[in-house]
Amino acid sequence: MQRATISMSDEFAAELQAFMAARGYDNRSEALRALAQIGLEHAKLQTQPAIECVATLSYVYDHHTRELAKRLTAASHDHHDLGLATMHIHLDAENCLEIAVLRGPVEAVRGFASAVLNERGVHSGHLSVIPIDAEPRLHGHAHD
Missing domain, CATH: 1.10.1220 (Arc Repressor Mutant)
Incomplete structure (x- = not known):
């Protein structure tokens, strides 16, 4: 040390x-x-924009905004290689919270997040990014 x-x-x-x-x-x-x-x-x-990362993208949006759900779904499908999981929560009669867990190059993750957060009807959001070792890992290994 x-x-x-x-x-x-x-x-x-x-x-x-x-x-x-x-x-x-x-x-x-x-x-x-x-x-x-x-x-x-x-x-x-x-x-290092090409570095591998995991991230959470959380955002609140008005599901009554014309075709917003369709545009958000299309954006997710266009970036299907980044998505690991998504959780959708109905906050009230108008607003939904969506949380997406992502993995990929940091520049691609940030690009996807910007596309989502800049949509009309998305009120607020946050991207949290964590760099990770890009070495592929086999599942079934023991967690410490």
Whole structure:
């Protein structure tokens, strides 16, 4: 293990302490490692658009919007290679929540998400992306 020393302002130290308390970290090293890992994953996703990822795309839409359901279904079919699973929830008489689990190159996943989120009648949404090892894995393996 390697060691690094950093200097920080009192304000940054206070923010780090609050982060540690909220997330249950016992020491600064653990908290800074976690934050660095998040930053490195974010940078990897920004600089390597072909990297493999898994993602969740969640969005709320008005199912009464003319032909929106048809357009959303067509977009999903056009990107069938990305979709792993979808959950559809009726929130009320007008609004539905859809959650899609996706896997593929980050640029393709982001492109699909943009197409969905930019549809007229989609009120709000969020894409959460996690980079993964692109090595194929055989199913039936033991999970740790």
